[in-house]
Amino acid sequence: MVTLREIAAAAGYSIAVVSRVLSPCPHAGARIAEKTREHISDVALRLGYRPNRVAEFLKRGGSPVIGVYIPDSAETHSGELVKGICLEAGLNSFPLAFFYDATIDGFQRFILETINFRNSGVIAFPAFQFDERIAELVEMYCGHGGRMVMINNLERCTAPGLCSIDIDDFSGGGMVAERLLTRGCRRFLTICNHTFPARHEGFCRKIEITGKTCEIIASVKEFDAEKVISMLLSMHQNKNNLPIGIFTASDLEAVEIITMLAKCNVKIGRDVLIAGYGNQYLAAHVHPGLTTVVQPFLTAGRNSLTKLSAMIYGKDAESEKLIPELIIRESA
Amino acid sequence: MVTLREIAAAAGYSIAVVSRVLSPCPHAGARIAEKTREHISDVALRLGYRPNRVAEFLKRGGSPVIGVYIPDSAETHSGELVKGICLEAGLNSFPLAFFYDATIDGFQRFILETINFRNSGVIAFPAFQFDERIAELVEMYCGHGGRMVMINNLERCTAPGLCSIDIDDFSGGGMVAERLLTRGCRRFLTICNHTFPARHEGFCRKIEITGKTCEIIASVKEFDAEKVISMLLSMHQNKNNLPIGIFTASDLEAVEIITMLAKCNVKIGRDVLIAGYGNQYLAAHVHPGLTTVVQPFLTAGRNSLTKLSAMIYGKDAESEKLIPELIIRESA
């Protein structure tokens, strides 16, 4: 491992000068001659220096570890988020401590643990039902100088030192509507999903603009494939009202419906078009393949770490909104 | 954060004595009076002491960070493994550095990086095609005092300081065979999968013991649902040979086949029984639900960290083989 000491020896300066050149946030008023800076940077590069964050934060009275709060679920997008975070963390030599959970009590334990260990910052993706206590915990943490990046905060928490990365569900829903409209759908069906209302709102808004309406089913449990579909088909025997467009705010429900309809001899992709949300694992492997919305969670993960690291070193980081993308397969 | 200094003050001993009591591997020849040990342990417990691994390893000339090499895929089981590792790492205050990759060159970079940062140890799940270079890298790393836990090593690498956690694919395949036999299957079909040969071997062995045989299809691409099934069904018009049992070594293929067959009016779960392997996300949500083998990757993750931590502190850790479990749903 290359240390400041070795660089200092090789460059002919003291360790302190080398530190001031290489430190991500040197103390205020640190002045270095431009020539010295260049020389030391060159030597560091040549020797392959990688900072020892552990020692850096030890001195500052803390630990470089970044706490990551992640939903305790097997969904594909959490995996993508984790991957993005890990990738950037690796590049920047930040160790990570993951906390898998999906409860408000767990979130509280997580925050307290983060404070107790004097970790350098927090990335949080609290994917459970929003609760005022979250906002309080975030305020408490940031109020004491903590830095946090929150995924899908949706403007519910605000605090200095808090930066949000949201993924735009509303426009994702709109993309599905546009696709179904383009494919010539006349009637639309959608399953309620209270966890992600914006996906529906985006979908319905786009449909309403065209003067068409959406039938809404309370839950996937009440989706009686044979009944609903035979009803819909018979109502429109003249075939003029085909295809019917179905949108569910999660792939899980879309896959249930696809496999239920397949058993009823419904031609999915022709008479009935189905689109889901999330591009979960296996969504590409049902027949017909599921048209769905892919969320840029890898990007969210990478950006969250970049922003957090900037904030940790006293720079500003702006919140951002990421736009999802429609993946077209055979189902719609 | 409670430090040794505070405990020393509260207990009325020097920091050195407290360190000897609380350190996970005190230097050889450290003697402490039993009464002192108890007293200091009590105080530490009362104050809620959690060791500062960063400082501990700084002194020892390294970093507490554990490097984790994980396949760069969205499969559910990687997520479970990561979760298990994170859980134990959190309990033991070990920071983690994940390296998502699926190439031998990446594995080499990972090992070199681990050495460069003087990380405390490695958990590796190299899920790509086995290569002699892996064995060499492992030998090199462990030869220089590195500690490693390998997931699904399958006895391919050996080195002092290496401990393996394998999941028994052979018995997993056997479980599926037993289920299909119990359900009265007379004929069996299986899709080749060269990545996981043991799953097939376990399956076919159990079938062969009963004197029955397995038809083998080279790949899922060549599974022409209509052709294969109409052939099979017509061959056994008398219905005496129903149900037909199909086993694929991955859920992905099983889901493809289920959704293809559904379109052909085949009664899955009655005339044709299908089982997959892996219990991937969505496998529970196709219709009919997929009978499959769930691998104990959460346990593997937890145990890998426990074993690694033991080895890091100079204790021995034994390799182990974990047994998967059959999840019965409607498809078989």
Add this chain to the structure above:
DNA sequence: TTGAAAGCGCTAACAC
């Protein structure tokens, strides 16, 4: 059996 003190790699206050 216990304590004093050095030092891991780095930063920051202070001196020059």
Add this chain to the structure above:
DNA sequence: GTGTTAGCGCTTTCAA
């Protein structure tokens, strides 16, 4: 602009 020095929390050598 640059160097000196103390110290973050812990382990370990050496001395008592």
